[in-house]
Amino acid sequence: MKREIISKLQRIVGKNQLTTTPEELLCYSYDGTGREYPPDAVAFPADTAEISAIMRLANAAPFPVVPRGAGSGMTGGSLPVAGGLVLALSRLNRILEIDEKNQLAVVEPGVITGHLRDAVKCRGLFYPPDPASLKFCTMGGNVAECAGGPSAVKYGVTRDYVLGLEVVLPDGTVIRTGVRTAKGVVGYDLTRLFTGSEGTLGIITKITVRLIPYPAARKSFLVQCRDIRQATSLVTEILAAHRPCTLEYLDRTALHIVRDRLPFALAPDSQALLLLEVDGDAGAVAIQAAALHEFLAEKELPAIMRAESAAETEALWAARRAVSPAAFTLKPHKVSEDVVVPRSRIPELVLFVEELAARHGLTIFTFGHAGDGNIHVNIMLDKSNPQEAAGAETAAGALFKEVIRLGGTLSGEHGIGITKACFLPLELDPASLAVMQGIKKFFDPNNILNPGKIFPGPGCPKNN
């Protein structure tokens, strides 16, 4: 990046809010994928006006600009793969408004999702999206990737809560999209077009989200199943009559990994787990939980555990939480793939993964959001072992093909970023892909905003 550009950037954000020192660049070069691409500079703008000025400069120069929240993304969305400027949005971290009467909040993109959830909870309100990273990920990143979480099975994903946005376009123009009312159908839905666009169409500088009443009560069950088929068929039956707010599963391999680390004993014939929760008003939850318990008790299950206190609920969640730490005792690296299949086809996918693991001599376990078929497939490996590294790559490719064959989709909540860009043509027909590329070109003709993301590049193999 030219000296002259650096000077101009310094004039926009102030000398102290721009860095080019290698140590600091390093801190903004990686994300949840573990991959590293150092930028040429990192700017810490104070507000929308500074971001707009930066984009005008970048578009004229031109140089790449990569917006960044907490860097917790799992597919490389915030990585400066083409160098250029990282736009760190950490100073735009204010909750601007919580409107209790109309049940909405307006936040800046750097607000940590968990902070928003806590702030509105104090007013009896609930912001449901709950990505696993909610204690450190940011609202801007959540909107950019359309983050989900366990509660999506009942409450939906980020897209379902974003009412409106303020966005700086690649040429520096500032637009406002959407509404601050419960409904609105005026013109094209730019709000949802930006949501999930992975920072490639504009930089989100304000977010208006809708809120709902905080559910006062919650009851949790841990259901030990004989196998994944029994677990999945329970999921289908449960969802036909109940509206759980959590419906997570662990497969046989995951269970094997954590079996000795749990604060409770598993039944010997337990080969799959379901973690099941209902929430709402205290009275209604008691009725729902009783109905669920009755339903479960009629099934031939190895065990049903019901949490009666917060501590007991924590113990049940321990199974899910123990998986990742335990897995790293097997191998030093984990490749985690977020895929979705129609939930009735979960058993087929899990069996496919077991065969895949055997074929490549790898440990692969799955867990995730059984209620919406959103499965996290985790491949354990030692990256310094070329055979394992190659096997993991081949296995991931085979997994994606199987997901599409089962009527699924390549990502439920992590996005495409760089890690899945080459596989996009597996899912999207060429005409859809051309439409998306046309939209990118319309918004960003000079391809300066987060280049190299989503779309397959020249480096992709010809036949995925």
Add this chain to the structure above:
Amino acid sequence: MKREIISKLQRIVGKNQLTTTPEELLCYSYDGTGREYPPDAVAFPADTAEISAIMRLANAAPFPVVPRGAGSGMTGGSLPVAGGLVLALSRLNRILEIDEKNQLAVVEPGVITGHLRDAVKCRGLFYPPDPASLKFCTMGGNVAECAGGPSAVKYGVTRDYVLGLEVVLPDGTVIRTGVRTAKGVVGYDLTRLFTGSEGTLGIITKITVRLIPYPAARKSFLVQCRDIRQATSLVTEILAAHRPCTLEYLDRTALHIVRDRLPFALAPDSQALLLLEVDGDAGAVAIQAAALHEFLAEKELPAIMRAESAAETEALWAARRAVSPAAFTLKPHKVSEDVVVPRSRIPELVLFVEELAARHGLTIFTFGHAGDGNIHVNIMLDKSNPQEAAGAETAAGALFKEVIRLGGTLSGEHGIGITKACFLPLELDPASLAVMQGIKKFFDPNNILNPGKIFPGPGCPKNN
């Protein structure tokens, strides 16, 4: 339309599936606005392939194509304002699939919304969007306009249920968007871009919608309030703690119109009505209804009526249903405007409307979805009286300005079409409008698909 074009269209759809006779054209010239624009021809294509062939022809010729469902739209979305071909989608009327296990349905655009609701109800499933026209409107039109309805306060609008689409683009290209899984974030959200685009970006030929379990029980209340302020403040309090599936209101004028036509007596001091319903499992609903009743009983209300049977529920709804028929005994014509304000500001809007009515010597009443601030403002007039016609037009303009001043939006569920196109700049900043126009131009460079809709045309007054 040239003889040669007509022949080519006949070759695509078959001679019997194209009409140019004036009597038949008349049947496809109007919609719920009562305005009439006869097309040059009407085609009844059988499938996606025929629609694609028609679009290729239209794009090359070029001539305008206007997709049409049931013609029940309220803002002119299906009117052929520039002539050309009306594409009647009535033959694409099959429910292609109901997948109970994965809780989704795939339908063609000509399926009547109520038919889908009935078909899935038989399987214990629920498609929540419930526009007032659900007995005759079509799914294609619902997606094109992003239809809502009373249940939106709990369940959301059409956008919240559309998972994926098949769309014929203006040049005849067929694309598939979205997923058939509960989650999906692959590439840009074309599904929601088409939803609410009022038939201007593509012709929807297949729709995949998600379904939820059918709520087994429902309880209804009619709450008589002293005035609109009391009603609105109740709405805010109710929504802070409960999740009703209906929260409708009638204002003082509407109540005055129907007072003598109700199957029950209103308290003399009753000046606003709330119609309130909760649904869900029988047990949970009983608890919710009891809690609501207790809450309402503590308020100083003229009367609270609780329906204990289906017949009693019908009687409560009679108040809401009686308004339109009763209004036409006052004046022969009604202009109905669909607007939204933050729900805490409903009283301000209702008082503004009362002043507006007095100023113009018109009867204007409001009712609608109090829970989401989505208000239907009804101006009664005799269009043959030039003074009333001019007054109604001025009143509508003033209404839109006030809605924007209150932080609202010009449409909650009816769209912009032709009736509000001139007012769009009141709500959208020039940069947003330019982005939307750019998107239209990208999808439809020859402006052949439903031209003259959404965007302000040269005929709009300079300063709205």
